[in-house]
Amino acid sequence: MLDLHGLTKTYKTGDRAVNDVSLSVPKGQIVGLIGPSGAGKSSLIRCINRLVEPTAGRITLAGTELTGLGPRALRRQRRRIGMIFQEYALVERLTVMENVLSGRLGYVSFWQSFTRRFPPADIARAYALLDRVGLLDHADKRADALSGGQRQRVGIARALAQDPELLLVDEPTASLDPKTSRQIMRLLTEICAERDLPAIVNIHDVALARQFLPRIVGLRAGQVVFDGTPADLTDTA
Ligand code: ADP
Ligand code: ADP
Numbered sequence: 061m062l063d064l065h066g067l068t069k070t071y072k073t074g075d076r077a078v079n080d081v082s083l084s085v086p087k088g089q090i091v092g093l094i095g096p097s098g099a100g101k102s103s104l105i106r107c108i109n110r111l112v113e114p115t116a117g118r119i120t121l122a123g124t125e126l127t128g129l130g131p132r133a134l135r136r137q138r139r140r141i142g143m144i145f146q147e148y149a150l151v152e153r154l155t156v157m158e159n160v161l162s163g164r165l166g167y168v169s170f171w172q173s174f175t176r177r178f179p180p181a182d183i184a185r186a187y188a189l190l191d192r193v194g195l196l197d198h199a200d201k202r203a204d205a206l207s208g209g210q211r212q213r214v215g216i217a218r219a220l221a222q223d224p225e226l227l228l229v230d231e232p233t234a235s236l237d238p239k240t241s242r243q244i245m246r247l248l249t250e251i252c253a254e255r256d257l258p259a260i261v262n263i264h265d266v267a268l269a270r271q272f273l274p275r276i277v278g279l280r281a282g283q284v285v286f287d288g289t290p291a292d293l294t295d296t297a
Pocket of ligand 2: 071076
């Protein structure tokens with residue numbers, strides 16, 4: 061379970077992008093984060109994955125605090141968080157398989173990709189993940205040969221390869237057509253349920269969030285202004 065307590069981020073510019081946010085996400089629950097541009101959605105995600113240092117507040121993941129850590133402890137803790145991005149962030153010249161392995165190993169060098177020296181157990185796991193996301197037949201293709209939806213599936217498999225305890229998903233469908241977007245949302249919700257993973261999905265498409273996500277959190281000016289089911293959202297918005 062993920063716990064945010066009084067999380068606040070004030071940038072050097074004086075912008076208070078996240079303002080005293082407290083939120084719990086239990087295992088297996090996928091939460092949609094919505095709000096107008098500038099509401100603080102990416103700042104909140106970047107605080108949790110510790111790309112930015114929160115100004116105040118606490119973040120705990122399964123009871124372990126992620127705030128106030130030294131660089132080494134921080135690196136170790138960040139391995140517990142799987143990230144999925146809008147633009148996939150794949151290494152284009154590597155194969156699908158190698159991109160997934162990079163989630164497990166942290167990094168795949170060109171030399172490794174040339175010699176194909178990877179731990180067999182990791183390869184077996186990567187194949188299983190590719191099977192789960194429906195890309196088994198594409199394992200040896202280069203990432204840049206895939207469609208947007210296929211790339212996002214690789215992004216999901218790569219995040220899972222690191223055996224995360226939390227998924228943070230930043231606008232996963234913003235570059236996809238409506239049908240592919242729905243397929244990706246369905247896959248994400250299924251995977252969180254199967255693996256009992258908590259997840260936060262930053263999503264600007266409210267209709268899509270309503271259709272797939274059991275819980276929606278609305279941010280405005282850095283504060284939580286809504287927290288409920290899609291049905292509650294219909295009543296208030
Ligand atoms: P921090 O307080 O986290 O160190 P900084 O104020 O130093 O953040 O800014 C970090 C980066 O974000 C800089 O590269 C800066 O150009 C960029 N940045 C600054 N202001 C904004 C803004 N209003 N929106 C988005 N990015 C910004
Ligand atoms: P959203 O993801 O909801 O669009 P952001 O987290 O990007 O919101 O931005 C929230 C607020 O923080 C905005 O006012 C933005 O200008 C400001 N901001 C974001 N990043 C930075 C930064 N690096 N430095 C200074 N201000 C920032």
